[in-house]
Structure formats: structure tokens, C-alpha cells
Amino acid sequence: MLNHTKKIKDIYEIIQKMIFYMIPEKWDKLYLYSSVIDKQDGTKTGELYFYYIPKGIIKKKPVNVYEIPSKFNVDETEYLKLVKALYEKIKQLREQFRKSETGSLWTNITIIIENYKFKVEYNYEDLLHSQFNSYERHIIWRYKYLNIKPEQMNKKDREIINRFLNGVQILYRKEKYEAGIYIKDIENEVAFNRVNEEIQEDDTKDNLQQNQQKGQVNREIDKKNQTQKEVKKTRKNQILLAADEIKKLEKKTD
Secondary structure, three states: OOOOOHHHHHHHHHHHHHHHHHOOOOEEEEEEEEEEEEOOOOOEEEEEEEEEEEOOOOOOOOEEHHHHHHHHOOOHHHHHHHHHHHHHHHHHHHHHHHHHOOOOOOOEEEEEEEOOEEEEEEEOOOHHHOOOOHHHHHHHHHHHHOOOOHHHOOHHHHHHHHHHHHOOOOOOOEEEEEEEOOOOOOOOOOHHHHHHHHHHHHHHHHHHHOOOOHHHHHHHHHHHHHHHHHHHHHHHHHHHHHHHHHHHHHHHHO
């Protein structure tokens, strides 16, 4: 059983805060995957991605972390810095386990946040000699955790799942950790969503007045265009704010 020291639990809390800062809308569930592989030459490689399910009455599709810049029109370069900072914190978490554990270290983790629970699965697969490459492992992970069925996949991805299901299943060590969520009231919905709601309300008002005063409608359109410019500025400022907050969090456990 893994030894979850106070230092490790502190890193859990910071990882949660980083994730909350990075998602610019309300959400119900989150699934994160990250790997850290020790190569034979002493260097490390790996990857990180997460998906979240937006909050809503109607079931919504998972949103990939790398879709956020285009979906919310935020600066991609600045946002990827946040992703990199999160991955560095995952690597730091692994190094903390190196200090408290003997034997092999986990190679990848899956973090699940839902129903005010923070869950972590530590896996000890030999990724360096895996029969599946990085892309194929991503497809298998989506199948297992996001419940994406073969019939929802293209032919190439279905073949990967079939090979996974019909192949030899190697059992590797797996450890689990679960705790109550540390953060319940953090501000994780950026301001531009509220501005967008105001724009939608303006659209309704424009339609009501369109046949009454064309001049007034034109002025409202100009006002709306100006507001949209402010939206873009707000989005950028919010991402920069998140970056500043994450830098503070990084320093906490360095």
C-alpha cells in the first residue's frame, strides 16, 4: 500500500486547484491521465490530458483540455503553459513517492473528480515496452474511463479496442486512493461566460426593437460589437490570472 504523506496530500490539493483554475465553465466530472516514463538513458518522457463533462441537464460530450483554447477563444500559448505546469506537478508528485517508497514507481495515474470525491489510480504498467503506443493507449483509456463505445469510433480506433479486448491481458500492480474533495467553492467559471449571457440578452432586446427604431438597433449593434471586443480581452486576462495563481501554487511545494 502506498504511503500518502502530508507532503503528497499537499500536492493533491494543489493539483485540484490547478485543474479548477484551468476549466472556464461549470462541470460535473473530470478524468485526467498522466504518465511519467523513466527511459534507459536517464531522461523522462510522458504525457498528460484530461476531459471534463460540462454541467447541464442534458448529457454533454467530454471536453478535451486541448480543445479549451479554441472553444473559449483564449490564447493557446498561454494556456499550454498552464498544462505544462500541471504536468510538472504530477512529476513532482511521483518524486515524492520515490522518497517514501521502495521498489518500482508507478508509471501512470488516472485522476477522477466527481461527487465531491478525489480519486487516484496508480498503475505500474511497463509503458516503455508496451505493446500499445501512446495514441493507442489514449484510445483504450477513453474506452475504459469515458465509456466511449466501439460503435462511436472510427475503423482505426475500433481495431485498437478489438486488439486490446482480444489480446493477452497482463495484470500489473494497481493502487487506489480516495478522499473528499478539498475545494468546493473555488471560482472556476471565468467572467467572460457572464458577459456572453449579457450579449445573449442584448440579442433578445434587439429583436424586440428591430421593427420600431432602426437607429436604436444600429446603436445597440455597435455596443454589442464593443462588448464582444471586451469579452476577448477578459478571456485573455482571465488566463493570465490563472497563470499567476498557478505560479503561486507551484511555489508552495517546491
